Amino acid sequence: MLIVDFHAHAFPDTLAERSVAFLAKQAGIPAYADGTTRGLAEAASRIGADCALVLPVVTKTTQFRSVNAFAERIDNGEFDCFGVRLRSFGGIHPDDEDVKGELRAIKAMGLRGVKIHPDYQQTFIDDPKYLRIIEEAAALGLLVSVHAGLDLGFPDCTHCTPIRSRNMLRSTGAENVILAHMGGFDMWQEVADLLVGEKVRFDTGFVARYMDPSLATAIIRAHGADKVLFATDSPWENYEASLDFVSSLDLTDTEKEKILGGNAAVLLGLN
Numbered sequence: 001m002l003i004v005d006f007h008a009h010a011f012p013d014t015l016a017e018r019s020v021a022f023l024a025k026q027a028g029i030p031a032y033a034d035g036t037t038r039g040l041a042e043a044a045s046r047i048g049a050d051c052a053l054v055l056p057v058v059t060k061t062t063q064f065r066s067v068n069a070f071a072e073r074i075d076n077g078e079f080d081c082f083g084v085r086l087r088s089f090g091g092i093h094p095d096d097e098d099v100k101g102e103l104r105a106i107k108a109m110g111l112r113g114v115k116i117h118p119d120y121q122q123t124f125i126d127d128p129k130y131l132r133i134i135e136e137a138a139a140l141g142l143l144v145s146v147h148a149g150l151d152l153g154f155p156d157c158t159h160c161t162p163i164r165s166r167n168m169l170r171s172t173g174a175e176n177v178i179l180a181h182m183g184g185f186d187m188w189q190e191v192a193d194l195l196v197g198e199k200v201r202f203d204t205g206f207v208a209r210y211m212d213p214s215l216a217t218a219i220i221r222a223h224g225a226d227k228v229l230f231a232t233d234s235p236w237e238n239y240e241a242s243l244d245f246v247s248s249l250d251l252t253d254t255e256k257e258k259i260l261g262g263n264a265a266v267l268l269g270l271n
Contacts, residue, residue: 002261113143149185
């Protein structure tokens with residue numbers, strides 16, 4: 001069975017130790033891998049994952065070139081190891097002046113999507129700056145992965161709540177969005193009430209230790225297993241726990257196969 005992690009993180013070797021230590025302290029959570037591409041591949045290999053998708057976050061407009069240069073190297077297979085294929089989305093910031101040009105550049109690199117993080121980028125998901133990114137990405141055939149719900153590192157203000165996500169989806173009409181953390185971390189009843197049935201995908205990153213499996217099952221059954229993607233949010237979640245969580249849900253084997261890799265294979269063009 002194909003297993004694809006649709007939401008992971010990795011940093012250049014020179015930055016990984018410092019970055020992981022800072023982020024772990026800020027959020028008050030442990031890290032389960034060292035934040036390098038090699039560490040990610042080794043962790044993914046422990047559950048027999050075939051592929052892990054790196055989602056970079058651009059926190060300053062000046063980071064666009066360096067972040068996406070690293071993403072391109074990952075996506076080109078430079079860091080594949082332990083039998084795991086690493087791929088990457090690009091990163092973009094809502095304050096970038098040339099959104100169209102930067103999205104075209106990401107497309108030209110061969111990357112299949114972009115990552116945005118409303119809390120790290122201090123912008124609400126239904127802000128016009130994000131709407132233009134999502135619309136332009138859709139026009140180019142690019143996916144958009146969004147951090148959704150509470151971020152433990154930014155507990156005072158959640159910039160991507162389910163109601164704001166629904167506003168964004170209905171304003172853009174786009175069907176290229178993946179809302180991480182089962183649609184909104186720690187806001188899952190609102191996800192069930194407001195987002196189930198919308199034309200949007202969810203990933204399972206970082207929910208294994210926090211989400212009621214019965215609620216997860218109910219959301220997936222109502223929303224459709226074809227719109228859910230297995231994810232870990234590595235290094236912030238353990239691969240084994242993430243796999244066990246999905247495996248334990250009261251779903252059919254066919255539904256689990258779609259979630260664990262089948263849906264991702266279609267989106268990423270995996271053979």
